[in-house]
Amino acid sequence: MTRPPVALRTAALEQLLTERGLVDPAVMDRFIATYETAVGPLNGAKVVARAWTDPAYRERLLADGTAAIAELGFSGPQGEHIVVVENTPTRHNVVVCTLCSCYPWPVLGLPPSWYKDPAYRARVVREPRKVLREMGLDLPADVQITVRDSSAEVRWLVLPERPAGTESLSEEDLVGLVTRDAMVGVAKVAP
Amino acid sequence: MTLPVDGPAAPPRSNGELDFAEPWESRAFGMAVTLHDAGAFTWEAFQAALVARIAASTGEWSYYREWLAALEDVLADTVTPEEIDTRAEILAHRHDH
Known part of the structure:
Protein backbone atom coordinates (compact mmCIF):
# COMPACT_ATOMS: atom_id res chain seq x y z
CA MET A 1 0.00 0.00 0.00
CA THR A 2 1.27 3.44 -0.85
CA ARG A 3 1.70 5.67 2.14
CA PRO A 4 0.89 9.38 2.09
CA PRO A 5 3.64 11.76 0.89
CA VAL A 6 6.53 12.32 3.29
CA ALA A 7 5.72 15.99 3.87
CA LEU A 8 2.24 15.09 5.12
CA ARG A 9 3.52 12.19 7.22
CA THR A 10 6.06 14.52 8.82
CA ALA A 11 3.36 17.09 9.65
CA ALA A 12 1.09 14.32 10.96
CA LEU A 13 3.81 12.89 13.19
CA GLU A 14 4.65 16.33 14.56
CA GLN A 15 0.95 16.94 15.35
CA LEU A 16 0.51 13.59 17.08
CA LEU A 17 3.66 13.99 19.15
CA THR A 18 2.73 17.56 20.06
CA GLU A 19 -0.76 16.52 21.17
CA ARG A 20 0.79 13.88 23.42
CA GLY A 21 3.18 16.37 24.92
CA LEU A 22 6.24 14.58 23.54
CA VAL A 23 7.58 17.46 21.48
CA ASP A 24 7.22 21.19 21.78
CA PRO A 25 7.24 22.82 18.31
CA ALA A 26 8.90 25.92 19.78
CA VAL A 27 11.79 23.78 21.04
CA MET A 28 12.00 22.17 17.61
CA ASP A 29 12.15 25.61 16.02
CA ARG A 30 15.11 26.52 18.22
CA PHE A 31 17.02 23.34 17.38
CA ILE A 32 16.42 23.83 13.65
CA ALA A 33 17.44 27.50 13.78
CA THR A 34 20.60 26.58 15.68
CA TYR A 35 21.71 24.14 13.00
CA GLU A 36 20.66 26.39 10.14
CA THR A 37 22.46 29.47 11.37
CA ALA A 38 24.73 29.06 14.39
CA VAL A 39 26.47 25.69 14.10
CA GLY A 40 28.59 25.35 11.03
CA MET B 1 26.76 6.24 -10.71
CA THR B 2 27.60 9.87 -11.06
CA LEU B 3 28.77 11.95 -8.20
CA PRO B 4 26.65 15.01 -7.52
CA VAL B 5 28.86 17.75 -6.20
CA ASP B 6 27.74 21.03 -4.79
CA GLY B 7 29.30 24.20 -6.09
CA PRO B 8 32.51 25.55 -4.62
CA ALA B 9 32.80 25.12 -0.88
CA ALA B 10 30.91 27.77 0.98
CA PRO B 11 33.30 29.88 3.03
CA PRO B 12 33.00 28.65 6.60
CA ARG B 13 32.06 32.01 7.99
CA SER B 14 28.98 32.32 5.82
CA ASN B 15 27.41 29.10 7.08
CA GLY B 16 25.01 29.89 4.33
CA GLU B 17 24.49 26.51 2.76
CA LEU B 18 20.95 25.31 2.62
CA ASP B 19 20.77 22.23 4.82
CA PHE B 20 17.20 21.37 3.90
CA ALA B 21 15.79 21.22 0.40
CA GLU B 22 12.18 21.38 1.65
CA PRO B 23 10.57 22.57 4.89
CA TRP B 24 9.39 19.09 5.91
CA GLU B 25 13.02 17.94 5.95
CA SER B 26 13.88 20.48 8.62
CA ARG B 27 10.82 19.43 10.67
CA ALA B 28 11.83 15.75 10.43
CA PHE B 29 15.36 16.69 11.47
CA GLY B 30 14.17 18.91 14.33
CA MET B 31 11.78 16.28 15.63
CA ALA B 32 14.50 13.65 15.92
CA VAL B 33 16.92 16.02 17.63
CA THR B 34 14.24 17.32 20.03
CA LEU B 35 13.00 13.84 20.94
CA HIS B 36 16.54 12.61 21.49
CA ASP B 37 17.30 15.64 23.66
CA ALA B 38 14.20 14.84 25.71
CA GLY B 39 15.39 11.27 26.21
CA ALA B 40 12.78 9.59 23.98
CA PHE B 41 15.47 7.35 22.46
CA THR B 42 19.23 7.02 22.31
CA TRP B 43 21.05 8.35 19.29
CA GLU B 44 22.53 4.90 18.77
CA ALA B 45 19.02 3.45 18.41
CA PHE B 46 18.01 6.12 15.94
CA GLN B 47 21.22 5.74 14.01
CA ALA B 48 20.83 1.97 13.78
CA ALA B 49 17.32 2.48 12.38
CA LEU B 50 18.66 5.03 9.90
CA VAL B 51 21.43 2.71 8.76
CA ALA B 52 18.90 -0.07 8.21
CA ARG B 53 16.54 2.19 6.28
CA ILE B 54 19.34 3.54 4.10
CA ALA B 55 20.59 0.03 3.39
CA ALA B 56 17.08 -1.03 2.32
CA SER B 57 16.47 2.12 0.28
CA THR B 58 15.23 1.62 -3.27
CA GLY B 59 14.01 3.96 -5.96
CA GLU B 60 14.86 7.62 -6.06
CA TRP B 61 17.27 8.58 -3.32
CA SER B 62 15.98 10.84 -0.57
CA TYR B 63 18.02 11.06 2.60
CA TYR B 64 15.31 12.66 4.70
CA ARG B 65 12.69 10.15 3.53
CA GLU B 66 14.86 7.47 5.14
CA TRP B 67 15.41 9.75 8.14
CA LEU B 68 11.62 10.04 8.64
CA ALA B 69 11.16 6.28 8.23
CA ALA B 70 13.87 5.68 10.86
CA LEU B 71 12.11 8.11 13.20
CA GLU B 72 8.85 6.22 12.70
CA ASP B 73 10.71 3.00 13.46
CA VAL B 74 12.10 4.15 16.81
CA LEU B 75 8.72 5.64 17.76
CA ALA B 76 6.76 2.51 16.79
CA ASP B 77 5.69 1.88 20.39
CA THR B 78 4.46 5.46 20.75
CA VAL B 79 2.86 6.28 17.41
CA THR B 80 1.91 3.62 14.86
CA PRO B 81 2.32 4.08 11.09
CA GLU B 82 -1.47 3.68 10.79
CA GLU B 83 -2.03 6.63 13.12
CA ILE B 84 0.43 8.71 11.14
CA ASP B 85 -1.18 7.82 7.81
CA THR B 86 -4.69 8.48 9.09
CA ARG B 87 -3.67 11.90 10.35
CA ALA B 88 -1.78 12.59 7.11
CA GLU B 89 -4.96 11.85 5.12
CA ILE B 90 -6.89 14.31 7.29
CA LEU B 91 -4.22 16.95 6.68
CA ALA B 92 -4.31 16.23 2.94
CA HIS B 93 -8.05 16.87 2.79
CA ARG B 94 -7.69 19.99 4.85
CA HIS B 95 -5.30 21.28 2.17
CA ASP B 96 -7.89 20.55 -0.52
CA HIS B 97 -10.23 23.23 0.79
Missing part, protein backbone atom coordinates in the same frame (compact mmCIF):
# COMPACT_ATOMS: atom_id res chain seq x y z
CA PRO A 41 32.07 24.94 9.60
CA LEU A 42 33.17 28.27 11.03
CA ASN A 43 33.55 26.44 14.34
CA GLY A 44 35.82 23.85 12.75
CA ALA A 45 37.80 26.60 11.01
CA LYS A 46 38.53 28.17 14.40
CA VAL A 47 39.75 24.81 15.68
CA VAL A 48 42.04 24.36 12.67
CA ALA A 49 43.44 27.91 12.85
CA ARG A 50 44.19 27.45 16.57
CA ALA A 51 45.98 24.17 15.84
CA TRP A 52 48.07 25.86 13.12
CA THR A 53 49.20 28.63 15.43
CA ASP A 54 49.47 26.88 18.81
CA PRO A 55 51.60 23.70 18.75
CA ALA A 56 50.47 22.65 22.24
CA TYR A 57 46.84 22.93 21.18
CA ARG A 58 47.58 20.94 18.03
CA GLU A 59 49.00 18.13 20.16
CA ARG A 60 45.96 18.12 22.43
CA LEU A 61 43.66 18.15 19.39
CA LEU A 62 45.34 15.14 17.82
CA ALA A 63 45.37 13.31 21.17
CA ASP A 64 41.72 13.92 22.11
CA GLY A 65 39.63 15.73 19.51
CA THR A 66 36.42 16.08 21.49
CA ALA A 67 38.18 17.50 24.56
CA ALA A 68 40.33 19.98 22.61
CA ILE A 69 37.31 21.12 20.58
CA ALA A 70 35.34 21.64 23.80
CA GLU A 71 38.12 23.96 24.99
CA LEU A 72 36.94 26.39 22.31
CA GLY A 73 33.35 26.02 23.47
CA PHE A 74 32.11 23.63 20.77
CA SER A 75 30.22 20.57 21.95
CA GLY A 76 26.82 18.95 21.65
CA PRO A 77 25.06 16.20 19.72
CA GLN A 78 27.34 14.25 17.36
CA GLY A 79 30.33 15.83 19.05
CA GLU A 80 31.31 12.77 21.03
CA HIS A 81 34.29 10.70 19.91
CA ILE A 82 35.72 13.17 17.40
CA VAL A 83 39.10 11.97 16.20
CA VAL A 84 41.30 14.43 14.34
CA VAL A 85 43.75 13.28 11.68
CA GLU A 86 46.36 15.47 10.09
CA ASN A 87 46.90 15.83 6.36
CA THR A 88 50.50 16.25 5.25
CA PRO A 89 52.21 16.64 1.86
CA THR A 90 52.57 12.84 1.69
CA ARG A 91 49.52 11.54 3.56
CA HIS A 92 45.96 12.56 2.77
CA ASN A 93 42.88 11.62 4.79
CA VAL A 94 39.36 11.82 3.40
CA VAL A 95 36.23 11.24 5.48
CA VAL A 96 33.06 9.34 4.65
CA CYS A 97 30.27 7.60 6.52
CA THR A 98 29.60 4.50 4.46
CA LEU A 99 26.51 3.39 6.41
CA CYS A 100 24.65 6.65 6.93
CA SER A 101 25.80 10.19 7.60
CA CYS A 102 27.90 10.34 10.79
CA TYR A 103 29.54 13.75 10.88
CA PRO A 104 30.92 15.99 13.65
CA TRP A 105 28.02 18.45 13.90
CA PRO A 106 29.53 20.84 16.52
CA VAL A 107 32.47 21.71 14.27
CA LEU A 108 31.07 21.27 10.76
CA GLY A 109 27.31 21.71 11.10
CA LEU A 110 25.08 19.34 9.17
CA PRO A 111 26.62 17.37 6.32
CA PRO A 112 26.24 18.62 2.74
CA SER A 113 24.06 16.64 0.36
CA TRP A 114 26.93 14.99 -1.50
CA TYR A 115 28.27 13.56 1.79
CA LYS A 116 24.97 11.73 2.31
CA ASP A 117 24.68 10.58 -1.28
CA PRO A 118 24.98 6.84 -2.00
CA ALA A 119 27.43 7.52 -4.83
CA TYR A 120 29.95 9.34 -2.64
CA ARG A 121 29.53 6.86 0.22
CA ALA A 122 30.19 3.87 -1.99
CA ARG A 123 32.72 5.23 -4.43
CA VAL A 124 35.13 7.16 -2.20
CA VAL A 125 36.03 3.87 -0.50
CA ARG A 126 36.61 2.02 -3.77
CA GLU A 127 38.32 4.69 -5.82
CA PRO A 128 39.20 7.65 -3.58
CA ARG A 129 41.77 9.15 -5.93
CA LYS A 130 39.31 9.25 -8.80
CA VAL A 131 36.48 10.65 -6.68
CA LEU A 132 38.76 13.35 -5.25
CA ARG A 133 39.85 14.28 -8.76
CA GLU A 134 36.21 14.58 -9.83
CA MET A 135 35.68 16.88 -6.86
CA GLY A 136 38.56 19.05 -7.97
CA LEU A 137 41.42 17.67 -5.88
CA ASP A 138 44.08 16.07 -8.03
CA LEU A 139 46.60 14.46 -5.70
CA PRO A 140 50.05 13.39 -6.92
CA ALA A 141 50.44 9.63 -7.35
CA ASP A 142 52.93 9.38 -4.48
CA VAL A 143 50.49 10.81 -1.91
CA GLN A 144 49.05 8.06 0.23
CA ILE A 145 45.27 8.34 0.65
CA THR A 146 43.50 6.96 3.71
CA VAL A 147 39.70 6.81 3.72
CA ARG A 148 38.26 7.33 7.21
CA ASP A 149 34.85 5.78 7.79
CA SER A 150 32.87 7.65 10.44
CA SER A 151 30.46 5.92 12.77
CA ALA A 152 28.79 6.45 16.13
CA GLU A 153 32.09 5.37 17.73
CA VAL A 154 34.42 7.65 15.76
CA ARG A 155 33.61 10.86 13.94
CA TRP A 156 36.61 11.95 11.90
CA LEU A 157 37.75 15.50 11.35
CA VAL A 158 40.65 16.39 9.07
CA LEU A 159 43.26 18.90 10.17
CA PRO A 160 44.27 20.23 6.75
CA GLU A 161 47.78 21.35 5.83
CA ARG A 162 48.48 24.97 6.47
CA PRO A 163 49.15 26.48 3.04
CA ALA A 164 52.62 27.79 2.25
CA GLY A 165 52.99 31.54 2.28
CA THR A 166 50.61 32.09 5.19
CA GLU A 167 53.32 32.47 7.85
CA SER A 168 52.54 36.15 8.39
CA LEU A 169 48.78 35.66 8.79
CA SER A 170 47.13 35.94 12.18
CA GLU A 171 44.99 33.18 13.67
CA GLU A 172 41.93 35.25 12.82
CA ASP A 173 43.00 35.63 9.20
CA LEU A 174 43.71 31.91 8.94
CA VAL A 175 40.16 31.08 10.07
CA GLY A 176 38.89 32.70 6.90
CA LEU A 177 40.92 30.34 4.70
CA VAL A 178 39.65 27.06 6.13
CA THR A 179 36.77 25.45 4.26
CA ARG A 180 34.36 22.71 5.21
CA ASP A 181 35.57 20.61 2.29
CA ALA A 182 39.16 20.80 3.52
CA MET A 183 38.05 19.52 6.94
CA VAL A 184 36.30 16.56 5.28
CA GLY A 185 39.41 15.98 3.15
CA VAL A 186 37.89 16.53 -0.30
CA ALA A 187 39.85 19.75 -0.81
CA LYS A 188 43.01 21.50 0.33
CA VAL A 189 43.15 24.90 1.93
CA ALA A 190 44.13 27.47 -0.65
CA PRO A 191 46.42 30.32 0.47
Whole structure:
Protein backbone atom coordinates (compact mmCIF):
# COMPACT_ATOMS: atom_id res chain seq x y z
CA MET A 1 0.00 0.00 0.00
CA THR A 2 1.27 3.44 -0.85
CA ARG A 3 1.70 5.67 2.14
CA PRO A 4 0.89 9.38 2.09
CA PRO A 5 3.64 11.76 0.89
CA VAL A 6 6.53 12.32 3.29
CA ALA A 7 5.72 15.99 3.87
CA LEU A 8 2.24 15.09 5.12
CA ARG A 9 3.52 12.19 7.22
CA THR A 10 6.06 14.52 8.82
CA ALA A 11 3.36 17.09 9.65
CA ALA A 12 1.09 14.32 10.96
CA LEU A 13 3.81 12.89 13.19
CA GLU A 14 4.65 16.33 14.56
CA GLN A 15 0.95 16.94 15.35
CA LEU A 16 0.51 13.59 17.08
CA LEU A 17 3.66 13.99 19.15
CA THR A 18 2.73 17.56 20.06
CA GLU A 19 -0.76 16.52 21.17
CA ARG A 20 0.79 13.88 23.42
CA GLY A 21 3.18 16.37 24.92
CA LEU A 22 6.24 14.58 23.54
CA VAL A 23 7.58 17.46 21.48
CA ASP A 24 7.22 21.19 21.78
CA PRO A 25 7.24 22.82 18.31
CA ALA A 26 8.90 25.92 19.78
CA VAL A 27 11.79 23.78 21.04
CA MET A 28 12.00 22.17 17.61
CA ASP A 29 12.15 25.61 16.02
CA ARG A 30 15.11 26.52 18.22
CA PHE A 31 17.02 23.34 17.38
CA ILE A 32 16.42 23.83 13.65
CA ALA A 33 17.44 27.50 13.78
CA THR A 34 20.60 26.58 15.68
CA TYR A 35 21.71 24.14 13.00
CA GLU A 36 20.66 26.39 10.14
CA THR A 37 22.46 29.47 11.37
CA ALA A 38 24.73 29.06 14.39
CA VAL A 39 26.47 25.69 14.10
CA GLY A 40 28.59 25.35 11.03
CA PRO A 41 32.07 24.94 9.60
CA LEU A 42 33.17 28.27 11.03
CA ASN A 43 33.55 26.44 14.34
CA GLY A 44 35.82 23.85 12.75
CA ALA A 45 37.80 26.60 11.01
CA LYS A 46 38.53 28.17 14.40
CA VAL A 47 39.75 24.81 15.68
CA VAL A 48 42.04 24.36 12.67
CA ALA A 49 43.44 27.91 12.85
CA ARG A 50 44.19 27.45 16.57
CA ALA A 51 45.98 24.17 15.84
CA TRP A 52 48.07 25.86 13.12
CA THR A 53 49.20 28.63 15.43
CA ASP A 54 49.47 26.88 18.81
CA PRO A 55 51.60 23.70 18.75
CA ALA A 56 50.47 22.65 22.24
CA TYR A 57 46.84 22.93 21.18
CA ARG A 58 47.58 20.94 18.03
CA GLU A 59 49.00 18.13 20.16
CA ARG A 60 45.96 18.12 22.43
CA LEU A 61 43.66 18.15 19.39
CA LEU A 62 45.34 15.14 17.82
CA ALA A 63 45.37 13.31 21.17
CA ASP A 64 41.72 13.92 22.11
CA GLY A 65 39.63 15.73 19.51
CA THR A 66 36.42 16.08 21.49
CA ALA A 67 38.18 17.50 24.56
CA ALA A 68 40.33 19.98 22.61
CA ILE A 69 37.31 21.12 20.58
CA ALA A 70 35.34 21.64 23.80
CA GLU A 71 38.12 23.96 24.99
CA LEU A 72 36.94 26.39 22.31
CA GLY A 73 33.35 26.02 23.47
CA PHE A 74 32.11 23.63 20.77
CA SER A 75 30.22 20.57 21.95
CA GLY A 76 26.82 18.95 21.65
CA PRO A 77 25.06 16.20 19.72
CA GLN A 78 27.34 14.25 17.36
CA GLY A 79 30.33 15.83 19.05
CA GLU A 80 31.31 12.77 21.03
CA HIS A 81 34.29 10.70 19.91
CA ILE A 82 35.72 13.17 17.40
CA VAL A 83 39.10 11.97 16.20
CA VAL A 84 41.30 14.43 14.34
CA VAL A 85 43.75 13.28 11.68
CA GLU A 86 46.36 15.47 10.09
CA ASN A 87 46.90 15.83 6.36
CA THR A 88 50.50 16.25 5.25
CA PRO A 89 52.21 16.64 1.86
CA THR A 90 52.57 12.84 1.69
CA ARG A 91 49.52 11.54 3.56
CA HIS A 92 45.96 12.56 2.77
CA ASN A 93 42.88 11.62 4.79
CA VAL A 94 39.36 11.82 3.40
CA VAL A 95 36.23 11.24 5.48
CA VAL A 96 33.06 9.34 4.65
CA CYS A 97 30.27 7.60 6.52
CA THR A 98 29.60 4.50 4.46
CA LEU A 99 26.51 3.39 6.41
CA CYS A 100 24.65 6.65 6.93
CA SER A 101 25.80 10.19 7.60
CA CYS A 102 27.90 10.34 10.79
CA TYR A 103 29.54 13.75 10.88
CA PRO A 104 30.92 15.99 13.65
CA TRP A 105 28.02 18.45 13.90
CA PRO A 106 29.53 20.84 16.52
CA VAL A 107 32.47 21.71 14.27
CA LEU A 108 31.07 21.27 10.76
CA GLY A 109 27.31 21.71 11.10
CA LEU A 110 25.08 19.34 9.17
CA PRO A 111 26.62 17.37 6.32
CA PRO A 112 26.24 18.62 2.74
CA SER A 113 24.06 16.64 0.36
CA TRP A 114 26.93 14.99 -1.50
CA TYR A 115 28.27 13.56 1.79
CA LYS A 116 24.97 11.73 2.31
CA ASP A 117 24.68 10.58 -1.28
CA PRO A 118 24.98 6.84 -2.00
CA ALA A 119 27.43 7.52 -4.83
CA TYR A 120 29.95 9.34 -2.64
CA ARG A 121 29.53 6.86 0.22
CA ALA A 122 30.19 3.87 -1.99
CA ARG A 123 32.72 5.23 -4.43
CA VAL A 124 35.13 7.16 -2.20
CA VAL A 125 36.03 3.87 -0.50
CA ARG A 126 36.61 2.02 -3.77
CA GLU A 127 38.32 4.69 -5.82
CA PRO A 128 39.20 7.65 -3.58
CA ARG A 129 41.77 9.15 -5.93
CA LYS A 130 39.31 9.25 -8.80
CA VAL A 131 36.48 10.65 -6.68
CA LEU A 132 38.76 13.35 -5.25
CA ARG A 133 39.85 14.28 -8.76
CA GLU A 134 36.21 14.58 -9.83
CA MET A 135 35.68 16.88 -6.86
CA GLY A 136 38.56 19.05 -7.97
CA LEU A 137 41.42 17.67 -5.88
CA ASP A 138 44.08 16.07 -8.03
CA LEU A 139 46.60 14.46 -5.70
CA PRO A 140 50.05 13.39 -6.92
CA ALA A 141 50.44 9.63 -7.35
CA ASP A 142 52.93 9.38 -4.48
CA VAL A 143 50.49 10.81 -1.91
CA GLN A 144 49.05 8.06 0.23
CA ILE A 145 45.27 8.34 0.65
CA THR A 146 43.50 6.96 3.71
CA VAL A 147 39.70 6.81 3.72
CA ARG A 148 38.26 7.33 7.21
CA ASP A 149 34.85 5.78 7.79
CA SER A 150 32.87 7.65 10.44
CA SER A 151 30.46 5.92 12.77
CA ALA A 152 28.79 6.45 16.13
CA GLU A 153 32.09 5.37 17.73
CA VAL A 154 34.42 7.65 15.76
CA ARG A 155 33.61 10.86 13.94
CA TRP A 156 36.61 11.95 11.90
CA LEU A 157 37.75 15.50 11.35
CA VAL A 158 40.65 16.39 9.07
CA LEU A 159 43.26 18.90 10.17
CA PRO A 160 44.27 20.23 6.75
CA GLU A 161 47.78 21.35 5.83
CA ARG A 162 48.48 24.97 6.47
CA PRO A 163 49.15 26.48 3.04
CA ALA A 164 52.62 27.79 2.25
CA GLY A 165 52.99 31.54 2.28
CA THR A 166 50.61 32.09 5.19
CA GLU A 167 53.32 32.47 7.85
CA SER A 168 52.54 36.15 8.39
CA LEU A 169 48.78 35.66 8.79
CA SER A 170 47.13 35.94 12.18
CA GLU A 171 44.99 33.18 13.67
CA GLU A 172 41.93 35.25 12.82
CA ASP A 173 43.00 35.63 9.20
CA LEU A 174 43.71 31.91 8.94
CA VAL A 175 40.16 31.08 10.07
CA GLY A 176 38.89 32.70 6.90
CA LEU A 177 40.92 30.34 4.70
CA VAL A 178 39.65 27.06 6.13
CA THR A 179 36.77 25.45 4.26
CA ARG A 180 34.36 22.71 5.21
CA ASP A 181 35.57 20.61 2.29
CA ALA A 182 39.16 20.80 3.52
CA MET A 183 38.05 19.52 6.94
CA VAL A 184 36.30 16.56 5.28
CA GLY A 185 39.41 15.98 3.15
CA VAL A 186 37.89 16.53 -0.30
CA ALA A 187 39.85 19.75 -0.81
CA LYS A 188 43.01 21.50 0.33
CA VAL A 189 43.15 24.90 1.93
CA ALA A 190 44.13 27.47 -0.65
CA PRO A 191 46.42 30.32 0.47
CA MET B 1 26.76 6.24 -10.71
CA THR B 2 27.60 9.87 -11.06
CA LEU B 3 28.77 11.95 -8.20
CA PRO B 4 26.65 15.01 -7.52
CA VAL B 5 28.86 17.75 -6.20
CA ASP B 6 27.74 21.03 -4.79
CA GLY B 7 29.30 24.20 -6.09
CA PRO B 8 32.51 25.55 -4.62
CA ALA B 9 32.80 25.12 -0.88
CA ALA B 10 30.91 27.77 0.98
CA PRO B 11 33.30 29.88 3.03
CA PRO B 12 33.00 28.65 6.60
CA ARG B 13 32.06 32.01 7.99
CA SER B 14 28.98 32.32 5.82
CA ASN B 15 27.41 29.10 7.08
CA GLY B 16 25.01 29.89 4.33
CA GLU B 17 24.49 26.51 2.76
CA LEU B 18 20.95 25.31 2.62
CA ASP B 19 20.77 22.23 4.82
CA PHE B 20 17.20 21.37 3.90
CA ALA B 21 15.79 21.22 0.40
CA GLU B 22 12.18 21.38 1.65
CA PRO B 23 10.57 22.57 4.89
CA TRP B 24 9.39 19.09 5.91
CA GLU B 25 13.02 17.94 5.95
CA SER B 26 13.88 20.48 8.62
CA ARG B 27 10.82 19.43 10.67
CA ALA B 28 11.83 15.75 10.43
CA PHE B 29 15.36 16.69 11.47
CA GLY B 30 14.17 18.91 14.33
CA MET B 31 11.78 16.28 15.63
CA ALA B 32 14.50 13.65 15.92
CA VAL B 33 16.92 16.02 17.63
CA THR B 34 14.24 17.32 20.03
CA LEU B 35 13.00 13.84 20.94
CA HIS B 36 16.54 12.61 21.49
CA ASP B 37 17.30 15.64 23.66
CA ALA B 38 14.20 14.84 25.71
CA GLY B 39 15.39 11.27 26.21
CA ALA B 40 12.78 9.59 23.98
CA PHE B 41 15.47 7.35 22.46
CA THR B 42 19.23 7.02 22.31
CA TRP B 43 21.05 8.35 19.29
CA GLU B 44 22.53 4.90 18.77
CA ALA B 45 19.02 3.45 18.41
CA PHE B 46 18.01 6.12 15.94
CA GLN B 47 21.22 5.74 14.01
CA ALA B 48 20.83 1.97 13.78
CA ALA B 49 17.32 2.48 12.38
CA LEU B 50 18.66 5.03 9.90
CA VAL B 51 21.43 2.71 8.76
CA ALA B 52 18.90 -0.07 8.21
CA ARG B 53 16.54 2.19 6.28
CA ILE B 54 19.34 3.54 4.10
CA ALA B 55 20.59 0.03 3.39
CA ALA B 56 17.08 -1.03 2.32
CA SER B 57 16.47 2.12 0.28
CA THR B 58 15.23 1.62 -3.27
CA GLY B 59 14.01 3.96 -5.96
CA GLU B 60 14.86 7.62 -6.06
CA TRP B 61 17.27 8.58 -3.32
CA SER B 62 15.98 10.84 -0.57
CA TYR B 63 18.02 11.06 2.60
CA TYR B 64 15.31 12.66 4.70
CA ARG B 65 12.69 10.15 3.53
CA GLU B 66 14.86 7.47 5.14
CA TRP B 67 15.41 9.75 8.14
CA LEU B 68 11.62 10.04 8.64
CA ALA B 69 11.16 6.28 8.23
CA ALA B 70 13.87 5.68 10.86
CA LEU B 71 12.11 8.11 13.20
CA GLU B 72 8.85 6.22 12.70
CA ASP B 73 10.71 3.00 13.46
CA VAL B 74 12.10 4.15 16.81
CA LEU B 75 8.72 5.64 17.76
CA ALA B 76 6.76 2.51 16.79
CA ASP B 77 5.69 1.88 20.39
CA THR B 78 4.46 5.46 20.75
CA VAL B 79 2.86 6.28 17.41
CA THR B 80 1.91 3.62 14.86
CA PRO B 81 2.32 4.08 11.09
CA GLU B 82 -1.47 3.68 10.79
CA GLU B 83 -2.03 6.63 13.12
CA ILE B 84 0.43 8.71 11.14
CA ASP B 85 -1.18 7.82 7.81
CA THR B 86 -4.69 8.48 9.09
CA ARG B 87 -3.67 11.90 10.35
CA ALA B 88 -1.78 12.59 7.11
CA GLU B 89 -4.96 11.85 5.12
CA ILE B 90 -6.89 14.31 7.29
CA LEU B 91 -4.22 16.95 6.68
CA ALA B 92 -4.31 16.23 2.94
CA HIS B 93 -8.05 16.87 2.79
CA ARG B 94 -7.69 19.99 4.85
CA HIS B 95 -5.30 21.28 2.17
CA ASP B 96 -7.89 20.55 -0.52
CA HIS B 97 -10.23 23.23 0.79
